Amino acid sequence: MKSGNWVAKCLNLNPSCSRLNFAETWWKFFWRLHLPSKVKIFFWKACNNWIPARVNIFAHGMKLIVNCPFCLKKAESTLHALCNCSLLKELQAAYNINGGNKVLNSDSFLDFVISCYALVDVRVFKVFCVMWW
Numbered sequence: 513m514k515s516g517n518w519v520a521k522c523l524n525l526n527p528s529c530s531r532l533n534f535a536e537t538w539w540k541f542f543w544r545l546h547l548p549s550k551v552k553i554f555f556w557k558a559c560n561n562w563i564p565a566r567v568n569i570f571a572h573g574m575k576l577i578v579n580c581p582f583c584l585k586k587a588e589s590t591l592h593a594l595c596n597c598s599l600l601k602e603l604q605a606a607y608n609i610n611g612g613n614k615v616l617n618s619d620s621f622l623d624f625v626i627s628c629y630a631l632v633d634v635r636v637f638k639v640f641c642v643m644w645w
Contacts, residue, residue: 538626547638551645558590558644559622565593590621594644 543552557563566578566588580588583598594600595618618624629637 545634545638545641547641551641554645555625555641558594559620559625561590561621563590563593565590591618591624594621595624 542555545552554563561568566576566580568590570576570578578587580586580592580597585598586592586596588597618627628640632640
C-alpha cells in the first residue's frame with residue numbers, strides 16, 4: 513500500500529491551500545522588515561497567542577481572573593491586550609486606523625496586524641510594530 517503523499521504526488525495534487533500560501537507570503541514579508549529581532553519575535557509570539565495574556569495563562573491551567581487589569585471590562589486576550597483595550601484606543605485614533613471597525617473586530621491578533629498593514633504604508637506599519645512591542 514502506498515502512502516498518502518505518494519498518491520498525492522502521483523495525482524499531482526498540491527496539499528497547500530491559498531490561506532497557507534498567503535500566510536507564508538505574509539511571514540516572509542514580515543521577517544524581511546528592517547526591525548529589531550526582538551520586535552519581530554514578539555510579534556510572532558503575539559500572532560501565535562504565545563504572550564502571557566491572562567486568557568493564554570488560564571488556558572494553560574493557571575487559575576486567575578481573566579479580566580483585563582486596565583479596563584476591567586473584557587477578558588485579556590492577546591488581541592484585547594495589544595489592540596482593543598480602551599486605553600489603547602488613543603493609539604488607533606492617532607494614526608486613524610479604524611477601517612470602518614473591520615480592523616477592530618478582528619478574530620485574532622494576526623488578522624488585526626494584517627488588516628492594519630493593509631490600511632497603512634510600510635513605514636507607518638513599522639512604527640506600529642515598535643509601539644506595540
